[in-house]
Amino acid sequence: MIKIRNIQKSFGDIEVLKNIGLDVEEGEVVSIIGSSGSGKSTFLRCINYLEKADGGSIEIDNSRVGFNRADKKEISFLRNNTAMVFQSFALFNNKTAEENIMEGLRSVKKINKELAKEKAIELLEKVNLKDRSSHYPSQLSGGQQQRVGIARAIAMEPKLLLLDEPTSALDPELVGEVLNLIREIAAENRTMLIVTHEIEFALKISDRIIFMKDGKIEYSGTPTEIMFSKNESLNKFLKTFKERL
Ligand SMILES: Nc1ncnc2c1ncn2[C@@H]1O[C@H](COP(=O)(O)OP(=O)(O)O)[C@@H](O)[C@H]1O
Numbered sequence: 289m290i291k292i293r294n295i296q297k298s299f300g301d302i303e304v305l306k307n308i309g310l311d312v313e314e315g316e317v318v319s320i321i322g323s324s325g326s327g328k329s330t331f332l333r334c335i336n337y338l339e340k341a342d343g344g345s346i347e348i349d350n351s352r353v354g355f356n357r358a359d360k361k362e363i364s365f366l367r368n369n370t371a372m373v374f375q376s377f378a379l380f381n382n383k384t385a386e387e388n389i390m391e392g393l394r395s396v397k398k399i400n401k402e403l404a405k406e407k408a409i410e411l412l413e414k415v416n417l418k419d420r421s422s423h424y425p426s427q428l429s430g431g432q433q434q435r436v437g438i439a440r441a442i443a444m445e446p447k448l449l450l451l452d453e454p455t456s457a458l459d460p461e462l463v464g465e466v467l468n469l470i471r472e473i474a475a476e477n478r479t480m481l482i483v484t485h486e487i488e489f490a491l492k493i494s495d496r497i498i499f500m501k502d503g504k505i506e507y508s509g510t511p512t513e514i515m516f517s518k519n520e521s522l523n524k525f526l527k528t529f530k531e532r533l
């Protein structure tokens with residue numbers, strides 16, 4: 289069980305996260321939807337400590353870390369147990385697909401080179417890119433780069449996998465291959481938080497969906513509850529999607 293409590297974050301005078309709390313069960317897939325600027329990315333970035341929250345805590349397997357007073361060891365605990373997949377892939381351009389996956393295993397997990405390489409190859413096979421292991425990001429399509437990004441994140445075997453709009457930067461024809469891979473890994477009893485604009489996809493793969501508005505969780509429910517909710521803001525957000533059904 290992962291317990292996130294009272295995350296607060298301001299940038300200057302603007303309060304971007306207003307006391308966000310969330311419990312995620314082991315193996316649960318939770319999607320986060322909401323308008324641009326509602327704080328979705330900041331929420332994930334605070335969990336991963338890419339952004340330092342002003343307050344709040346996270347408990348993973350009974351170890352609790354307070355964000356605003358985390359020491360080096362606790363920050364490393366967070367980095368070790370959460371892994372992020374970025375909208376912009378964020379691969380190292382001067383490293384091959386295989387080296388990108390090895391990087392975190394070597395530097396964060398302190399795994400020796402031989403083992404890290406073995407694991408990287410295994411993961412490239414899983415994401416169907418074994419024949420691209422020595423390619424650099426510039427030699428890969430966006431969809432392939434994001435599959436490397438996903439392989440890199442799951443290589444860390446995180447207790448919580450974070451994905452921030454993993455398909456938003458992709459050309460439409462490449463979205464499917466990445467969504468299919470995410471669907472596959474979601475079915476493997478992984479604990480995941482996914483920020484996405486792909487509503488239909490979120491409804492299909494999520495155990496629970498959270499709707500964020502103005503730095504708060506405005507509504508949270510199962511996919512069915514989300515679709516039939518009477519919440520006005522949520523319905524306004526889903527209007528275009530529902531009209532297309
Ligand atoms: N590094 C930053 N400095 C200042 N403001 C930021 C920063 N990152 C995000 N914000 C602001 O915080 C708010 C929430 O942003 P974000 O978390 O990216 O929202 P979302 O991912 O839901 O689109 C926005 O108003 C955004 O402009």
Ligand SMILES: [Mg+2]
Nearest residue numbers: 328329330453
């Ligand atoms: Mg965002």
